[in-house]
Amino acid sequence: MRGKEPIPLDARIHLLDGFDLEMPQRTGSYVIAEEALTIVETGPSPSVKFVKQGLEQLGYTLDQVRYIIVTHVHLDHAGGAGLLAKECPNAQVVVHPRGERHLADPRKLAAGARAIYGESFSDLFDPVLPVPEERLLVKGQGDILEIGPSCSLKFLDTPGHAKHHFSIYDPISNGMFTGDTAGIRYEQLIEEGIDLFLPTTSPNHFDPEAMQASIDRFAAMDLDRIYFGHFGMTVNPADALEKVSIWLKVFVEEGRKAVEEGKRFDELANRLLEHIKEELRENGIPDDHEAYVMLNLDMQVSALGILDYFSRQNK
Secondary structure, three states, X not given: OOXXXXXXXXXXXXXXXXXXXXXXXXXXXXXXXXXXXXXEOOOOXXXXXXXXXXXXXXXXXXXXXXXXXXXXXXXXXXXXXXXXXXXXXXXXXXXXXXXXXXXXXXXXXXXXXXXXHHHHHHHHHOOOOOOOHHHEEEOOOOOEEEEEOOEEEEEEEOOOOOOOOEEEEEOOOOEEEEEOOOOEEOHHXXXXXXXXXXXXXXXXXXXXXXXXXXXXXXXXOOOOEEEEOOOEEEOOHHHHHHHHHHHHXXXXXXXXXXXXXXXXXXXXXXXXXXXXXXXXXXXXXXXXXXXXXXXXXXXXXXXXXXXXXXXHHOO
């Protein structure tokens, strides 16, 4: 399977489709063409071949890559970091302070994902390789990474989806690489004129108050762009952040009701999905639209995270 052509977002930033879960427009990697060639997000290891293809199509060699940045260490964003670092001998892997040990020794991360994905784990994530400690570069709140004479990326601690999550501000585009903190953008629906932005509330660090605080922080920055981990870019950040905030309240309220009624995660997932279907039906989207392949999966994982959150709150 050969990847799509790199998607130009401007003269210096391209988006590469990683075909995460063997789905197009699921998880993306961003290539920033500065003096120090930089990649944001690797995706899982099966996506690395598409990252390599994309770099080749853009005219770069693997030894030109200087920085590989992962917004957080969940395997769909950073599972391929060890493999890509092995292929890019001159690159450092940039990670949140709380994520450093997990990239150096990813066995715990792999065990957590295996518990969720079961027999599908190997096809979706293997191999999960460690990153040598000497090649890890830790960046925390307010830290700077100079990648070009006029471009210093700035790192912001942005929990809510995960405690080991930062976002990366690019001053040239006035844009933010938000990973999963600002939610998911559904490209299949965007193409039909439907701007659906949903929070991603997977276990086991989901914290709605922290997530909303991070979203508010983005909103206060008057950004021109948001680059989502899933998937692509919006040039209307205010609208996207407002919508994901509204849905976050819906997710939490439905979770609260599910806990009170003793419902299982799959029942909560169905409730969340029904809310989404109602909105999409109003906009002319049929229940058999291709976007529901992702939406069904996302609601299952998000429901697990919501119930996990309330379980922690009740202890």
